[in-house]
Amino acid sequence: MNKFFISFYVIAISISACTSCSTKNYVADVSKIKVELKTERFDKEFLSLAKTNDVYGSILNLQNKYGDFFKFYLQEILSINYISDTSHALADSIVGFFKNQYYLKVFDTTVLVYNNVENINSKLTEGFRHFIFYFPEINVPTIIYYLNGPRAFTYGDSILAIGLDNYLGSDFWFYSAVQPPIPQFLIRRLREEYIVPNAMEVMGTNLFPYVDDGKKLIDEMIYRGKITCLLQHILPETTDSLLTGFSKLDLAWLADNEREVWKFYMKNNLLYETDPMVYKKYVNDAPNTSGMPPESPGNTGSWVGWRIVQKFMKENPDYTLKQLMNEKDSQKILALSKYKP
Numbered sequence: 001m002n003k004f005f006i007s008f009y010v011i012a013i014s015i016s017a018c019t020s021c022s023t024k025n026y027v028a029d030v031s032k033i034k035v036e037l038k039t040e041r042f043d044k045e046f047l048s049l050a051k052t053n054d055v056y057g058s059i060l061n062l063q064n065k066y067g068d069f070f071k072f073y074l075q076e077i078l079s080i081n082y083i084s085d086t087s088h089a090l091a092d093s094i095v096g097f098f099k100n101q102y103y104l105k106v107f108d109t110t111v112l113v114y115n116n117v118e119n120i121n122s123k124l125t126e127g128f129r130h131f132i133f134y135f136p137e138i139n140v141p142t143i144i145y146y147l148n149g150p151r152a153f154t155y156g157d158s159i160l161a162i163g164l165d166n167y168l169g170s171d172f173w174f175y176s177a178v179q180p181p182i183p184q185f186l187i188r189r190l191r192e193e194y195i196v197p198n199a200m201e202v203m204g205t206n207l208f209p210y211v212d213d214g215k216k217l218i219d220e221m222i223y224r225g226k227i228t229c230l231l232q233h234i235l236p237e238t239t240d241s242l243l244t245g246f247s248k249l250d251l252a253w254l255a256d257n258e259r260e261v262w263k264f265y266m267k268n269n270l271l272y273e274t275d276p277m278v279y280k281k282y283v284n285d286a287p288n289t290s291g292m293p294p295e296s297p298g299n300t301g302s303w304v305g306w307r308i309v310q311k312f313m314k315e316n317p318d319y320t321l322k323q324l325m326n327e328k329d330s331q332k333i334l335a336l337s338k339y340k341p
Contacts, residue, residue, distance in 0.1 A: 026236035030129035037125045039117070039143040042066065042073075043164055046147065047107045050098040055091040069144065069155055077149040106174050107147050110165040117145060117164075123196045130234045131203065134321045138207065143199075152199045154206040162199055167192050185287050185298070189245055197235060197242045204230045208325045217279035217301060218271040222330035224283060225305030229313065233321050244306070245285070250297035258307065258341040261300055264292060270301075312337035 045062060052058050062070050074080040074090075080097060083090045098104060114120075121143070128140045141160040151166040167190055168174070175187045182190075208230075210223045231243045241248050254261065265271055265282075268291070273279040279301075281290055286298025297303075312333045313319060319327075327333060 026232050028130060028133050028233070028236070030126070030133050033129045033132050035125050035128045035132065035140055037121055037128065037140065037143060039121055039145065040066075041117075041145055042069075043107070043114075043145045043147045044111050046073075047111055049094055050104060050107075055095055056088050059091055059094065066144075069159060069161075072155060073146065073149075077146075102174070103148065106165050106168075109168060109172075110147060113168060114145070114164045120192075120195055124199060127196060127200045127234050130236070131200075134233060135207070141203075151194075152202040154202055157206075160199060160203060162195060164195075166190055167195050183287065186285060188247065193242055194245075197231060197238060200231055200234050201227060204234070212276070214274060216271065216330075217273045217282060218305075218334060219330045220279070220283050221271075221301045221305030222308060222333050223305070224302035225307070225309035226325055228302070228306040229309045230321065230325060244303065245299075246297055246303065253295060253297065254300065254303050257296075258304075261292070261296075261304060262339075262341050265301070265304065307341070308334055308337050308339045311339045 042062075045065075049055055049058055049062075066073075071082045074082045074094075078097060080090075080093050083093075124143060131138055132140075139157060141154065141158050144155075144159055144161045145164050146161050147163060147165050149161070149163045152160065152162045154160055169191055170187050170189075172190070175182050175190055204227050208226070210220070212220075228244055231238070235243065240246075240251055244251070246254070270279060270282065282299070282301035283305075284299060288294055288298055289296045289300045292300065309324070313324065315338055316336055324333075
């Protein structure tokens with residue numbers, strides 16, 4: 001047994017203790033905050049192009065309804081050359097796109113599984129109520145459900161797009177068949193439970209973007225930790241596993257090995273590393289963390305950043321969430337956190 005890190009088998013005992021603290025201290029009274037969430041089923045409307053006899057006319061309707069977003073979707077998501085003229089060239093390109101039976105199968109499955117999204121809309125509405133509670137100045141975007149792109153992204157300040165085909169369940173055949181294959185540790189997250197946390201994370205990173213201009217590892221660790229702290233406030237009833245993307249088992253391992261994980265970063269002088277080629281592997285998704293035992297999860301740097309931010313907020317109770325998110329000095333947060341597991 002590796003005495004440097006606690007055994008993988010021992011940590012299973014502590015899973016329930018590790019995951020029981022995810023909702024405490026973050027519940028806010030948002031009952032008086034009104035949110036009228038506007039949503040669009042672009043996914044269904046786009047798929048209808050594969051089944052209509054009037055593709056050209058339907059395209060014109062989508063152009064009129066969605067404007068620049070429609071052009072962006074075709075060009076940047078589907079890599080279809082956008083032609084806005086009186087010809088039928090664009091219609092021909094879209095018809096050609098739908099000749100791919102894999103796309104049709106996935107799209108058909110998606111709109112079947114998510115024929116009704118009222119439950120998702122309800123959870124998103126609750127999340128935006130909390131956003132407004134902490135950040136009254138924000139504008140609630142229109143939610144556009146779409147297909148065949150990132151899990152979620154913002155388009156300007158008025159649209160939050162959610163790719164429903166990314167959430168068909170970890171056993172959905174396409175995720176294992178696609179080339180290049182999706183790693184198993186990522187397939188685990190391709191479930192409905194992750195839709196709202198992923199969407200709220202995108203909202204958070206849009207409101208508080210990270211500027212990667214010669215930053216150090218500690219800067220990105222703290223930034224990732226701040227985003228997770230934000231999610232805890234926005235989605236107070238959501239488990240840590242869904243907020244962070246770590247499995248419950250991984251969270252238990254991290255909790256039991258926190259001191260040794262921190263020693264690893266200190267011993268290897270990683271906190272102030274400025275070369276992204278060196279430090280990005282500690283804050284990006286991966287099967288495990290380089291240099292740690294094989295049972296360690298990847299992205300341990302983001303988890304440590306979250307723990308530092310949690311300790312900072314505990315040590316500095318007068319700091320509001322808004323002040324935290326606007327604090328650019330990661331070294332200040334580290335110092336005032338008194339983090340020493």
